[in-house]
Amino acid sequence: MDSSTLDLSKVDPPQWRVLVHGSVYGPYTRGQMQAFIRERRIVEETKVACGDGGAFVLAREHEDLATAFAGLRATTSEAESEPSNYLIIARLASTGEMQMMSVLNRLGKFAEVMPGVWALRSTVRQARVRERIQAALGVADQVMIANATSGRLAWLNLGPEADVHIRNVWDAKIA
Structure with missing residues (x-):
């Protein structure tokens, strides 16, 4: 690597892990964690750990994530949105x-x-639709929620490989 090249792994190293239904996912960068919070894939009660061997605690207890939750609370307090059409699989x-x-x-x-x-x-906004469905799900249930009005996609319990594949396809540029 050229000495003038910025090494992003030193600026935002993948050191965060997420505990969901007994399975550990990660490591993720702080930027990825903040995106997961905006998408409501991580909520304040989600167990997360930072660094190797760090204890899993509630996400809201991590100072690095607190600002993301504060910004989300401010956005969520707004009135419900215009009607949207969803396709739920x-x-x-x-x-x-x-x-x-x-x-x-x-x-x-x-x-x-x-x-x-x-x-x-x-x-109801897509993030809230996802939250409410997630509250009723078991660990083996899998769900995709497509907002046909906005073109946004959310999913639950599909696993890390599906997560990567979906993200690579959903907003991909078509040549």
């Missing part, structure tokens, strides 16, 4: 379909268009 291994439909019913108007696929019209 789920493979429900442990959560009953009735539980999912109960959550969707509280979010807005919905229809099951085929087994495991729902169309939802809601004024």
Whole structure:
């Protein structure tokens, strides 16, 4: 490496780990962690650790992440948004379909268009839709939430490999 080249791994090293349902993911950079907070993939109650061998504690207890949560709280306090159309695709291994439909019913108007696929019209923002569905899920349940209005995508319990593949495809430039 050229001595004049900035080594980003020294500026923002991947040292953060996330504990979800007994599985540890990472390491991630602080920038990645802040993006996960904005996407609500990490919430204040998520267990995270910084550095090798660091103890897992609630994300809100890490000073480095506190500003991201503060900014998110300010954004979240705004009124609900204009209606959006969502397409929700789920493979429900442990959560009953009735539980999912109960959550969707509280979010807005919905229809099951085929087994495991729902169309939802809601004024609830995508991050909140994701949070509410996640609260009803089991660890084996997998969900993708596509906001057809904005073109944004969210997912739950798909694993780190799927996460990388989705991010590489969703906003990819087509030659």
